[in-house]
Amino acid sequence: EPEVTQTPSHQVTQMGQEVILRCVPISNHLYFYWYRQILGQKVEFLVSFYNNEISEKSEIFDDQFSVERPDGSNFTLKIRSTKLEDSAMYFCASSPWLAGLGKENTQYFGPGTRLTVL
Amino acid sequence: SQQGEEDPQALSIQEGENATMNCSYKTSINNLQWYRQNSGRGLVHLILIRSNEREKHSGRLRVTLDTSKKSSSLLITASRAADTASYFCATDWGGGADGLTFGKGTHLIIQP
Numbered sequence: 001e002p003e004v005t006q007t008p009s010h011q012v013t014q015m016g017q018e019v020i021l022r023c024v025p026i027s028n029h030l031y032f033y034w035y036r037q038i039l040g041q042k043v044e045f046l047v048s049f050y051n052n053e054i055s056e057k058s059e060i061f062d063d064q065f066s067v068e069r070p071d072g073s074n075f076t077l078k079i080r081s082t083k084l085e086d087s088a089m090y091f092c093a094s095s096p097w098l099a100g101l102g103k104e105n106t107q108y109f110g111p112g113t114r115l116t117v118l
Numbered sequence: 119s120q121q122g123e124e125d126p127q128a129l130s131i132q133e134g135e136n137a138t139m140n141c142s143y144k145t146s147i148n149n150l151q152w153y154r155q156n157s158g159r160g161l162v163h164l165i166l167i168r169s170n171e172r173e174k175h176s177g178r179l180r181v182t183l184d185t186s187k188k189s190s191s192l193l194i195t196a197s198r199a200a201d202t203a204s205y206f207c208a209t210d211w212g213g214g215a216d217g218l219t220f221g222k223g224t225h226l227i228i229q230p
Contacts, residue, residue: 004160031215043161043206045217055215091160105149105210107218109161 002026004110006092012116013082021077021113023092031095032075033107034067036060036088043091049075082117089114123221124207130227137194139224141207142187148211150183151218152192155204164192164205197228 005024013019025032034046047057049067066078075094079086093107124141131137141150148169153161167174167183167190174181180193194201204225208218 033217035217042222043208043218043220045219048215048217050215056217058217093161105216105218106151106163106166108163109153111160 004092004094004108006090006110006113008113009111010114010116012118015084015117016081019079019082019115021079021090021092021115023075023077023110024073025075025092025094026096026108027073029094029096029108031055031107032067032069033093033095034077035091035093035109037091037112038085038088046077079115082115084117087115087117124205124224126224127222128225128227130229131197132229133197133199135197137197137201137226137228139192139205139226141190141192141221143190143207143209143219143221144188146211147185147209148216149209150181150190151208151210152179152181152190153206153208153220155206155223157203161206194226197226199228199230202226202228 004026007022011019032049035043037043045058046061047067048055064080068076089112091112092110095107124139149166151166152164154164155161165176165179165181167181169185178195183190204223206220206223208220210216210218
């Protein structure tokens, strides 16, 4: 069964450094998402991406964050200058939802990347 | 903004018993979904219920939705040790680009 994959599983970085988290969504899916989960807290939506552009973003997704789909398979989240409070699990998700053809928005999540900022 | 809030925060039961978790939310929704998360792992989709549905079944799972009370429940019947995990409800407005709004989750422990 197809899965969303994410690399690396764990990333340790120094405060102020740039990090790129990588995701390979399920191949025939059209919508892509990033979420984060700070230890012990809720899963929080960051951004959604469709047709090579951002569709929706939360207040968390400020100018320090960017997303890109550099090729037909990868979907990346870049944090330009990491802060201590960026330490969290980052989840990528994808959805096959086709606009106008249905109302379901089942999102399939990857295993996550644990980001530790020192 | 929408919020899903589950209760109880933690639930410990004996294997074979039924487990019921509840979720409340604040604003109108299009769909409500339940996800499972094993410790330190990703989120696994369990079941989706649309706002015009009242009950849905999938294997040992039964989900109900009461839009008048803005609440949902997840029932796991005949629980197994492997059901030990955190369970989250998540809501959306219905657009494909919608980010899901998650609750804080219920941590379920099944005692063998």
